[in-house]
Amino acid sequence: MSSSSSSSNAAESIAVAARQAFEASQLVEVGQRDVALGAIRKVLESKREEVLAANKKDMEAAEALAAEGKLSKTLVSRLDLSRPGKYDSMLQGITDVAALPAPTGLVTFAKELGPGLDLYRVTCPVGVLLVIFEARPEVVVNIAALAIKSGNAAILKGGKESIHTATLLSSLIGEALSTTSIPSTFIQSVSTRSEISSLLAQDKYIDLVMPRGGNELVRSIQNNTRIPVMGHADGICAVYVDESAKEEKAVRVVVESKIDYMAACNSAETLLIHSSLLDTLWPRIASALFSHNVCLRCDPSTLSAIKDHPDTSRLATASSETDYHTEFLGPTLAVKTVGSVSEAIKHINSHSSHHTDSIITEDESAMSAWCRGLDSANCFVNASTRFADGTRYGLGTEVGISTGKTHARGPVGLDGLVIYKYMMRSKTEGGSLIADHEKGEGKYTHKDLPREQPPF
Amino acid sequence: MSSSSSSSNAAESIAVAARQAFEASQLVEVGQRDVALGAIRKVLESKREEVLAANKKDMEAAEALAAEGKLSKTLVSRLDLSRPGKYDSMLQGITDVAALPAPTGLVTFAKELGPGLDLYRVTCPVGVLLVIFEARPEVVVNIAALAIKSGNAAILKGGKESIHTATLLSSLIGEALSTTSIPSTFIQSVSTRSEISSLLAQDKYIDLVMPRGGNELVRSIQNNTRIPVMGHADGICAVYVDESAKEEKAVRVVVESKIDYMAACNSAETLLIHSSLLDTLWPRIASALFSHNVCLRCDPSTLSAIKDHPDTSRLATASSETDYHTEFLGPTLAVKTVGSVSEAIKHINSHSSHHTDSIITEDESAMSAWCRGLDSANCFVNASTRFADGTRYGLGTEVGISTGKTHARGPVGLDGLVIYKYMMRSKTEGGSLIADHEKGEGKYTHKDLPREQPPF
Structure with missing residues (x-):
């Protein structure tokens, strides 16, 4: 053999x-x-x-x-x-x-299909x-x-x-x-x-x-398998500083998202800056990042806006397209200018790993566009990307983080390890047949039943 | 090119x-x-x-x-x-x-993580x-x-x-x-x-x-893909007639499960008979099936029990192991004797397509073992397998039937086409940081919030 x-x-x-x-x-x-x-x-x-x-x-x-x-x-x-x-x-x-x-054993749907015929959907292990x-x-x-x-x-x-x-x-x-x-x-x-x-x-x-x-x-x-796979390959997370961002929030959230624990999948790898902030807020953010020895890979506009900063020659360089697809897992951050929240969303949807992204803004319509338009598991407003975690979410425990689009997404707790089955019970004298319910006038009631507990 | x-x-x-x-x-x-x-x-x-x-x-x-x-x-x-x-x-x-x-847009989980920091899980398209x-x-x-x-x-x-x-x-x-x-x-x-x-x-x-x-x-x-696949390959469904089965129920459910629409994935392809019924109920069921011209592929015990029936020579033959893995989609049914409900469950778990299986029984403990032990999307008691259908379940519509173990299982309605994302909103003056919640005495509250509507 x-x-x-x-x-x-x-x-x-x-x-x-x-x-x-x-x-x-x-x-x-x-x-x-x-x-x-x-x-x-x-x-x-x-x-x-x-x-x-x-x-x-x-x-x-x-x-x-x-x-x-x-x-x-x-x-x-x-x-x-x-x-x-x-x-x-x-x-x-x-x-x-x-x-x-x-x-497991939780009833998530319960209906009387017709007289004497009850259907329950009950959570069970995968x-x-x-x-x-x-x-x-x-x-x-x-x-x-x-x-x-x-x-x-x-x-x-x-x-x-x-x-x-x-x-x-x-x-x-x-x-x-x-x-x-x-x-x-x-x-x-x-x-x-x-x-x-x-x-x-x-x-x-x-x-x-x-x-x-x-x-x-x-x-x-x-x-290499046809078994369903749950997890995440990359953690390329972004913070976007919107036009209406407040300085303190922006600096605090960007810095923590980058430096709190650089090897984590929920750390920021990309920073998007609204073009109106190039000469105002952006240099202050850059300065805060420099003070933590973060290397910046900048597009031409963000690089030129900080060209006079004393740390720029030591810590900032021009970015390449690859940088925006990279999970650095260390003290490097890719920086890019965008003209609007929708441009930021487009960039992230096509470059990120759909894990966690945070917007810094005071504008309700930008918040709404962000949370609806972003195809990411965790869409944050004015908060550190580092919150994306099952324990922090209060899920009790975390099995892992999923960037997939089916079954479970984001931090996965115990309920990501279950699926459900349907249990149906006939209580009629002769058993329940389609013929009883569909012939003549039809007898489906589809009445909701209490969901307290499974039938068996 | x-x-x-x-x-x-x-x-x-x-x-x-x-x-x-x-x-x-x-x-x-x-x-x-x-x-x-x-x-x-x-x-x-x-x-x-x-x-x-x-x-x-x-x-x-x-x-x-x-x-x-x-x-x-x-x-x-x-x-x-x-x-x-x-x-x-x-x-x-x-x-x-x-x-x-x-x-979409339904809130399935909402928690205040800490003061001024709210987390929502909201359904969204896949x-x-x-x-x-x-x-x-x-x-x-x-x-x-x-x-x-x-x-x-x-x-x-x-x-x-x-x-x-x-x-x-x-x-x-x-x-x-x-x-x-x-x-x-x-x-x-x-x-x-x-x-x-x-x-x-x-x-x-x-x-x-x-x-x-x-x-x-x-x-x-x-x-040939690493995209998640939802659906079912086979529909090998079984009906098991338990020791305590009542005759009328058994005959009605078996016959409808087999003959109502033979090309359907939720039609019965296998019939399991408790050994105590070989000389009593089984010949009556066989006779009812014969009267609908159903061909029976029988194991030795079930075949021998009906050897004197006038239709046996025309419609019944000895089964092979393959028959118990076959979706006939026509007027053929594989029949086998089992000694107990747990033997029936074992047979189905290893031969069926995990689609829909029905037990005919009056025994509560058998019902419970059936619904818990069977690894099938639809576990029925005294009801026709033909009920496994989104419209009959009252799901409004049906996208398909899934025999997979993740995401959605059984008849899949519109809610099988959605997943969720987490939306988090900080309402604090300086944005929300891990540092605010985990330093000092810690400030996670993990308090449930109303789930009426998403934050954005």
């Missing part, structure tokens, strides 16, 4: 096991999911030393690579579960997820998730908790640098589940890229892929 | 035009969509003779093919717009869609739709109306036998739109398969593909 077909057989076994675990779990009472989360917390509490020992192995390997310059220090630091408070906050995360309301994420071992636990809470089986793949920690955490989760009514294969993990490519072919068993990670990862997954 | 690159350039132009039309339409008041629908109705009313003349061309070509046995009579009859009442009902359809409530459908010219008008009502631009491709009618209808729709505030390229149509394959590569501009048609079409589209 070739290695590719053996990896594809292994992938199929994992996918089938996940599917079976999902199907078996559908008959388990929803409250048992929280019991399972409690069991996981307990096992992880008792195995703290073992987990930290596995994490130490990952850390040593990562530090060696970092010393050779082959790995970033940020990655090494994210890998570290032994930082003060880190392990406890991972455990607390499980309890927090358990405390959220269950997103099924089997494949989640691919960065080398942060606590994410294994976080995603497992979200999957269990929402009733979805999950196959997890963390960044390879976290392999010892992630493998152990995943096996401890399985161990904990085996003492509960949720099947132990409800959460599984894989450790290699080749397993992922084989899993992407298992569209019969896997319902949704959620890649968290760089552009390249996300696009390669989108190109 | 090669013909494939010219068709791909043409596809890109169409997709870009659709995108631009969509974006331009976002600033048009929602009520104008109904005005546009009125204009379309008026133009189609005034051009009835021209449309019927174009339809006559299609009919003549189709009848010639049918005479050579190259086209089915059903297809020819569906093509015919001159049947009494047909044209008027197409026109009335436009008015009916206009009368539905708009699915964007640009690519809809591929059968050779039924009135579907052009129907889909155009649904797209306009929901604010989505659409590119339409009807079956090639309807080309003259579809092309004219589509150009009349464009003509009508050009007199309104909705761009005339909001609805476009293409006529060849090669244009479709080029359009499937335009994921930058097209947001959702909806193929209506056979299994082969749907799978080939799923395999």
Whole structure:
């Protein structure tokens, strides 16, 4: 057997096991999911030393690579579960997820179709998730908790640098589940890229892929599967300073959107300036950005307007078209002049990643045009782009951020992990037939029913 | 220029035009969509003779093919717009869609994140739709109306036998739109398969593909695009007769589910019989099916239980495994014995197309297991599978039926053509920053706001 077909057989076994675990779990009472989360917390509490020992192995390997310059220090630091408070906050995360309301079993539509025939639309898990994420071992636990809470089986793949920690955490989760009514294969993990490519072919068993990670990862997954993919490839966010913008607002929002956390997907990468502000507000904004050592890639008008600023020669250069399509993830900002809010919207719709964009304005009609005309998940008025986040939105938790146009968009909470099914119940003596309702005078009533709870 | 690159350039132009039309339409008041629908109705009313003349061309070509046995009579009859009442009902359809409530601009979540910072989640169109459908010219008008009502631009491709009618209808729709505030390229149509394959590569501009048609079409589209696909490939629906089933219900529901309209995707293709009923209820059901000339493909137990029935030799044969994966779309039914409701659920989850399945039972726990354990869009109790339909559900209209697990599932109405965006508005003097809310004691309130209307 070739290695590719053996990896594809292994992938199929994992996918089938996940599917079976999902199907078996559908008959388990929803409250048992929280019991399972409690069991996981307990096992992880008792195995703290073992987990930290596995994490130490990952850390040593990562530090060696970092010393050779082959790995970033940020990655090494994210890998570290032994930082003060880190392990406890991972455990607390499980309890927090358990405390959220269950997103399944909610009735979103209920109608009596006709006498004795009731139809309910009820939220339910999507099924089997494949989640691919960065080398942060606590994410294994976080995603497992979200999957269990929402009733979805999950196959997890963390960044390879976290392999010892992630493998152990995943096996401890399985161990904990085996003492509960949720099947132990409800959460599984894989450790290699080749397993992922084989899993992407298992569209019969896997319902949704959620890649968290760089552009390249996300696009390669989108190109290689017919399973629906939820996530975002880029975060090219813009701030537009409108004609009517107030100085303080503009400076504060632009600066925070750029510098608060430059590696985040919701940080600003593009700044659009209304042409009427070139000689007034724009130089003040530029000056504030310079004071944070932000490099500006400017179009001719914005560059010329700040040519006399002492920092311009050091920090500002002429922009190219590519700059307006770039996620810098660092101290660089592309700047461009626009003549109107509609020109700003057009620029963003054709250059951004449809993630988060903010307008600075006092003009109600500009606000309205912005929020309606922009084809972005998060359309902000006078607020920092950094607010685009599930926790900040009060969603309880965040599975990821989606820039897609179907299923879920923007910060995705637990309700992005559910879909619905229709349940219909006939209460008539002879069962319900189309013939009873459509022959003669017809007997559809289509009367709304109370939505308190599902019929079963 | 090669013909494939010219068709791909043409596809890109169409997709870009659709995108631009969509974006331009976002600033048009929602009520104008109904005005546009009125204009379309008026133009189609005034051009009835021209449309019927174009339809006559299609009919003549189709009848010639049918005479050579190259086209089915059903297809020819569906093509015919001159049947009494047909044209008027197409026109009335436009008015009916206009009368539905708009699915966009609805607030589904509203929270004050903190003092002076309000977040709204508001439904909005998905964007640009690519809809591929059968050779039924009135579907052009129907889909155009649904797209306009929901604010989505659409590119339409009807079956090639309807080309003259579809092309004219589509150009009349464009003509009508050009007199309104909705761009005339909001609805476009293409006529060849090669244009479709080029359009499937335009994921930058097209947001959702909806193929209506056979299994082969749907799978080939799923395999050849990274645009999300909504629809269903198969309709392999089952009826399960449980131990506690009452005779009259069982016979009525099984028979209607099978014979009401055998070519429909929500007709039964599989019948599962509880083993306790082999010598009692099963022969009566078989007899009822025989009386409608339904051929039965039976497993050994069900076949042996009816071996003495006079019609068995004529209409019943032994089944193969393939029969349980087959959408017969005609007078054939695969029959199998199962030992319990959970065995029935397992069979259906692994053999069906997750479309619609019905249980016949008097047992509450069986009903509950059925509706929770079955991974199907429509889980029915004591009712005909034929109820799975948007109009019968009272959704107002139906875009199609989805067996997918994300975005929309089951019969899809107008609300399956929308997604949402987040709109956030800061009302504070200096704009809203993360720093204001997370430094010091923290100021997130996450207080629910009224959901009456969007902020802009």
